[in-house]
Amino acid sequence: MNNLKDIIILGIETSCDETSASVVKNGREILSNVISSQISIHRQYGGVVPEIASRKHVELIIPVIDEAIREAGISVHQIDAIGVTFGPGLVGALLVGVSAAKALALSLDKPLIGVHHIEGHIAANYLEYRKLEPPFICLVVSGGHSHIISVESYIDYKVIGRTRDDAAGEAFDKIARTLGLGYPGGPLIDKAARSGNKNAIDFPRVHFSDGSLDFSFSGIKTAVINYINGEKQKGEKISIEDVAASFQKAMVDMLVRNTLQAAEQENKNIIAIAGGVASNSCLREEMERLAREKNIKVYYPKPVLCTDNAAMIACSAYYRYMNGITSDLSLNTMPNIKIDEKY
Numbered sequence: 094m095n096n097l098k099d100i101i102i103l104g105i106e107t108s109c110d111e112t113s114a115s116v117v118k119n120g121r122e123i124l125s126n127v128i129s130s131q132i133s134i135h136r137q138y139g140g141v142v143p144e145i146a147s148r149k150h151v152e153l154i155i156p157v158i159d160e161a162i163r164e165a166g167i168s169v170h171q172i173d174a175i176g177v178t179f180g181p182g183l184v185g186a187l188l189v190g191v192s193a194a195k196a197l198a199l200s201l202d203k204p205l206i207g208v209h210h211i212e213g214h215i216a217a218n219y220l221e222y223r224k225l226e227p228p229f230i231c232l233v234v235s236g237g238h239s240h241i242i243s244v245e246s247y248i249d250y251k252v253i254g255r256t257r258d259d260a261a262g263e264a265f266d267k268i269a270r271t272l273g274l275g276y277p278g279g280p281l282i283d284k285a286a287r288s289g290n291k292n293a294i295d296f297p298r299v300h301f302s303d304g305s306l307d308f309s310f311s312g313i314k315t316a317v318i319n320y321i322n323g324e325k326q327k328g329e330k331i332s333i334e335d336v337a338a339s340f341q342k343a344m345v346d347m348l349v350r351n352t353l354q355a356a357e358q359e360n361k362n363i364i365a366i367a368g369g370v371a372s373n374s375c376l377r378e379e380m381e382r383l384a385r386e387k388n389i390k391v392y393y394p395k396p397v398l399c400t401d402n403a404a405m406i407a408c409s410a411y412y413r414y415m416n417g418i419t420s421d422l423s424l425n426t427m428p429n430i431k432i433d434e435k436y
């Protein structure tokens with residue numbers, strides 16, 4: 094219960110297709126983390142439809158917040174602050190969470206804290222590992238983002254590399270769709286790859302020769318699609334499992350190589366992985382295997398904390414709160430805010 098030293102944060106997340114609310118104690122202890130996913134609705138369209146997502150968030154936001162508070166076993170008056178994702182994300186979806194958070198902050202007379210969605214993904218690691226502290230290198234790979242970030246403190250970040258075109262999750266989703274596996278593609282590729290041969294097809298790995306640790310995934314996407322079309326034209330049968338395993342291995346090789354290089358360059362001996370793609374089993378294994386050789390420790394959250402959830406937002410808000418950073422009621426959505434943009 095809420096004694097003098099406990100800080101209770103309510104987190105709200107609606108940046109894409111998950112309506113989520115969570116109560117977190119002292120930044121690290123999850124009292125509740127309610128996630129209502131709209132995947133079954135968007136699946137029929139093969140991706141997230143922004144207008145439908147916004148409408149669903151409007152329907153779900155109040156029941157989800159109510160449930161999070163009830164599950165946590167607290168009264169709303171015990172909440173010390175309200176953290177909410179204000180960007181990046183889909184503007185209509187973000188607006189629902191931000192409006193709900195503002196209304197609560199105003200009516201309860203509690204501080205409002207705008208949270209950057211990527212910062213939230215990084216913070217998911219603090220919930221999984223209560224002793225983890227910055228500095229470390231974080232690879233953030235999701236449906237909309239692919240960044241290598243040097244986490245300098247709980248609130249300071251330096252971008253070491255970023256994708257120049259598609260996000261890693263986007264590439265997984267696109268290839269899964271081409272293979273007829275369904276949506277979202279990441280988990281389905283991961284599963285199919287388990288019974289495939291990762292060395293069956295040599296897909297290209299892009300690394301920039303100027304020393305940049307940026308990523309580019311559009312080339313591999315095209316290469317996989319060309320391979321599938323080429324085999325079809327020749328009348329050859331494609332092994333979905335082999336394509337999935339070879340594609341996944343090529344993606345993982347690019348992600349792991351640049352992240353390890355970033356850790357060495359920045360002199361960091363901890364690597365954390367975050368975002369939906371961080372649940373990928375091959376990425377976890379390869380990162381751990383190769384990092385061990387360099388005496389670098391690897392951390393990653395359990396899958397439910399990798400994909401979008403409000404506990405990570407509450408955790409991130411806690412550290413802003415402890416640093417005296419709050420937002421006022423003029424907080425607006427910033428659908429395209431960058432990770433190193435001050436706010």
Ligand code: KG4
Pocket residue numbers: 109234235236237238261262263265266277278279280283368369370371372373374399400401
């Ligand atoms: O972090 P997230 O829930 O949403 C964004 O902020 O974008 O990430 C969703 C992305 C999707 O592209 C999904 O295909 C991918 O994460 N993903 C995976 C796996 N699980 C989810 N990608 C590869 N392997 C997985 N096991």
Ligand code: ZN
Pocket residue numbers: 210214235236368369400401
């Ligand atoms: Zn996300």
